[in-house]
Amino acid sequence: EPEVTQTPSHQVTQMGQEVILRCVPISNHLYFYWYRQILGQKVEFLVSFYNNEISEKSEIFDDQFSVERPDGSNFTLKIRSTKLEDSAMYFCASLPRGGETQYFGPGTRLLVL
Amino acid sequence: AQSVTQPDIHITVSEGASLELRCNYSYGATPYLFWYVQSPGQGLQLLLKYFSGDTLVQGIKGFEAEFKRSQSSFNLRKPSVHWSDAAEYFCAVSTNAGKSTFGDGTTLTVKP
Numbered sequence: 353e354p355e356v357t358q359t360p361s362h363q364v365t366q367m368g369q370e371v372i373l374r375c376v377p378i379s380n381h382l383y384f385y386w387y388r389q390i391l392g393q394k395v396e397f398l399v400s401f402y403n404n405e406i407s408e409k410s411e412i413f414d415d416q417f418s419v420e421r422p423d424g425s426n427f428t429l430k431i432r433s434t435k436l437e438d439s440a441m442y443f444c445a446s447l448p449r450g451g452e453t454q455y456f457g458p459g460t461r462l463l464v465l
Numbered sequence: 466a467q468s469v470t471q472p473d474i475h476i477t478v479s480e481g482a483s484l485e486l487r488c489n490y491s492y493g494a495t496p497y498l499f500w501y502v503q504s505p506g507q508g509l510q511l512l513l514k515y516f517s518g519d520t521l522v523q524g525i526k527g528f529e530a531e532f533k534r535s536q537s538s539f540n541l542r543k544p545s546v547h548w549s550d551a552a553e554y555f556c557a558v559s560t561n562a563g564k565s566t567f568g569d570g571t572t573l574t575v576k577p
Contacts, residue, residue, distance in 0.1 A: 395509070396554065396565040408564060427514050443509065447562060452497045452516050454565055458508040 354378040356457035375444030381448040388440040467492040471568035481492040488556030498539040
């Protein structure tokens with residue numbers, strides 16, 4: 353069965369550094385999402401992406417965040433200048449046209465020191 | 466705006482006992498409803514989902530859930546809990562191609 357993949361599985365970075373989290377959605381899916389989960393808390397929506405543009409974003413998704421689908425297969429989340437509070441698990445998800453279920457990737461655990 | 470409430474932060478049950486985890490949602494139209502399970506440090510595993518039709522849905526690992534529109538609820542049940550069911554459980558609601566909104570989660574502890 354096709355799966356959403358994410359790389360890296362773990363990343364440690366210094367505060368103020370830029371990080372790029374990568375996701376490969378399922379190939380025929382058209383809607384893409386990023387979520388984050390701070391340790392011990394619930395999963396929170398960050399952004400949704402469709403037709404090469406952001407369709408919705410949350411208050412969390414400020415100017416430090418950006419998303420891109422650079423090559424038709426990857427879907428990336430960039431954090432320009434990481435803060436300690438960006439430490440979390442980041443999940444990518446994708447959805448096919450007409451589908452109801454988002455398929456979640458395994459997550460990238462980001463630790464900002 | 467859509468929202469999900471899981472009233473129970475932590476539930477402890479004995480192995481072999483029945484389980485019910487509560488979930489209430491708020492959304493104007495008929496939502497898509499989901500239950501996920503997450504073990505520590507792991508990803509989200511989909512247990513079951515409801516879109517339409519039969520309001521009692523069966524999922525993996527012996528779980529089921531019942532959609533009750535009048536109560537805006539989607540409670541998760543299992544007749545006999547196993548020690549391996551100990552985990553965090555999240556209820557979620559989404560819309561057509563829209564974002565998913567998750568509840569705060571319920572931590573399930575299983576006593577031997």
